[in-house]
Amino acid sequence: MTALLPQVLINGLIVGAIYGLLGLSLTIVYGAMRVANLAHGDLVVAGSFIAFVMTTQQGQSPMLSMLVAFIGVAAIGGLIYSLALRRLQNSPEPEIASFLFFYGVSLMTGAALLFIFGADTRSVLFQFDPISFRFADVIVSHARILALAIGIAIVAGIFFVLYRTIYGKALRAAIMNREALLVVGVNIDRLSLVAFAVSFGVIGLTGVLIGLVFPAFHPFSGLEFTIIAFIVVVLGGLGHPVGAVVGGIIFGLCEQVTALYLGQSLGMIVGFLVLIVIILIKPDGLFGRASWNA
Amino acid sequence: MVERRPKTSMAGQSKAQSGDMTETSAQTSDPGASPSRRRISKIAIRVWIVLVGVLFLSGAVVPLATDSLSFWFYMFQWIALAVGLNLAAGMIGYLPFGYVAFFGSGAYATGILVQIYAAPLWVGIVGAALVGALVSLLFAPTLRLRGIFFSIVSMSLAIVMQHLVSLLPSEFAGGSAGITFAREQRPQLYYYCMVVVAMLAVLAMTVLVLSRQGLMLKAIRDDPDVARVIGLNVSAWRLAAWIGAAVIAALCGSLEGLYSSIIDPHASFNILISAKAVIYAAIGGFGTVMGPVLGAVGMSVIDEIVWSRFPIANLFVLGAIVAVVTLYMPRGVVGAMLKKSPRFRRWLF
Secondary structure (H helix, E strand, C coil): CHHHHHHHHHHHHHHHHHHHHHHHHHHHHHHHHCCCCCCHHHHHHHHHHHHHHHHHHCCCCHHHHHHHHHHHHHHHHHHHHHHHHHHHHHCCCHHHHHHHHHHHHHHHHHHHHHHHHCCCCECCCCCCCCCEEEECCEEEEHHHHHHHHHHHHHHHHHHHHHHHCHHHHHHHHHHHCHHHHHHCCCCHHHHHHHHHHHHHHHHHHHHHHHHHHCCCECCCCHHHHHHHHHHHHHHHCCCCHHHHHHHHHHHHHHHHHHHHHHCHHHHHHHHHHHHHHHHHHCCCCCCCCCCCCC | CHHHHHHHHHHCCHHHHHCCCCHHHHHHCCCCCCCCCCCCCHHHHHHHHHHHHHHHHHHHHHHHHCCCCHHHHHHHHHHHHHHHHHHHHHHCCCCCCCCHHHHHHHHHHHHHHHHHCCCCHHHHHHHHHHHHHHHHHHHHHHHHCCHHHHHHHHHHHHHHHHHHHHHCCHHHHCHHHCEECCCCCCHHHHHHHHHHHHHHHHHHHHHHHHCHHHHHHHHHHHCHHHHHHCCCCHHHHHHHHHHHHHHHHHHHHHHHHHHHCEECHHHHCCHHHHHHHHHHHHHHCCCCCHHHHHHHHHHHHHHHHHHHHCCCHHHHHHHHHHHHHHHHCCCHHHHHHHHHCHHHHHCCC
16 A cells, blocks of 8 residues: 555645646636636536547547637636626625526536437547656556646646736736726726636636546536535635645545545545535635635 | 615505615614514415415325326425525525435435334434434534535535445445335325425424514524624524424435435435525525425426426526526515515515
């Protein structure tokens, strides 16, 4: 068992990085728009299905499927934003309303995927060359290395935009205080639309990466990813980008290490228990809740 | 508010105008009215009681007319679940997305007691209620979380329960294959029990909302700090409502297990059960007595029609209804009517 530990730690890091990415898009949407995207996981799975169509059925490269998934899911995001967001934000309880609204979107996405692809589990088949790499005792598959590299690149890109550009500054300001941002004359509607669409695009990308890393998916595996994304985000503190990434890695490591010692189905339970303990000790998550005015 | 003014003045009644304000401020301007009875007309209450009576009486005669009880059983189950969920979500402001945890605990309590330990039926059902209360006490610390944090943790707890139950030794709880009830197969009896549970839930909710205690719960929901300052025991009231909601769900789970004669971790802890309870209650309107009942009845009928004609489209249609209703009627049907015209305040509650 102990000999397997380095291997498991590496896997935990890779899975954790993907969970972090999963949480990052959720936390940006939640922070900036105050909507809880319960359809997060289903859109991730939609991304995975795009990868399935592109690679397994069409024989294209994963890179191209990422581009398609990004554009496709970003378009869905733009559509949802223009149809629903203003109404959701103006409703008496935006959080609960968005929770319910996106649960509806989640059901619709799952049902649509079921209708198109059937209930079978699918996987992304793409032959990488070489199929895996070996570092000392640790074997890591090519797909996972690629997913980790792309995941890190996307996270780095998002952080660069968030913390080093004027748009990111505006978005972080929106997370902190929307009204003040209106006062200083930022076009918050356009800013939100772009942030929303890009976050949804990242959801699609994450779906492709998950298709590469996880063995299989089916139309209703979305809820699991939604829950993981929420856990990761709540662990780190809602609306806190760094927290999401750290939370993702913690959750990934916990899950993989417990799965090694106690078996697969306890892996998830321990992840949840870590969440519950952290929430009860620090109700605002590890990094604290990003502050905004209601 | 502004564009609604002309309507109010057309009604031309001072009562209708004061109804436009929030309930509490309206009361202070109307010291003669006892706080518990507000402006809900007594006729409306009687009409509601009669309607509920008709609903449950027709439920009681259904077995005489037809053998296919399934639709009716599940309709009453959804009524009870929506009302129970409303007790947590509408009355104290906690939206438990893992409400199914109590449903599943109830189902398993009855399964283990009746099938594995061969206990009498009533022990199984009472045991389910007790286990539901116990689980709700176990989960009570999560009540310190608010809003969406609470919902997420509640959902995670339901999934933890699902995994834990499937990990229990299979001679004790059936493992992942679940438990089949072979001892007691009396679907008609379970159907009547379900009707009674749903009826008691609806009546209890009606009495609660019309009473002083209901007003206290609403005060606690709307502003816990002020409620504490005026001397309400906020956490005790919250806990009481929370346990009540859990017991209703546990009874539903217990009876559903008995009725369908099979339980397993996947079906008994299916998140879709929480989601449907939330959706049905929300479509009717959280915080109202009538809303969840109307929502559950209406959605059960829609569900039945869509399901029998377009099985694949069923979830899609459910999702679309939820999305559209939350966008255009965020307070649910009853809530939207209450907001549209203050006159409805006398008739809808």
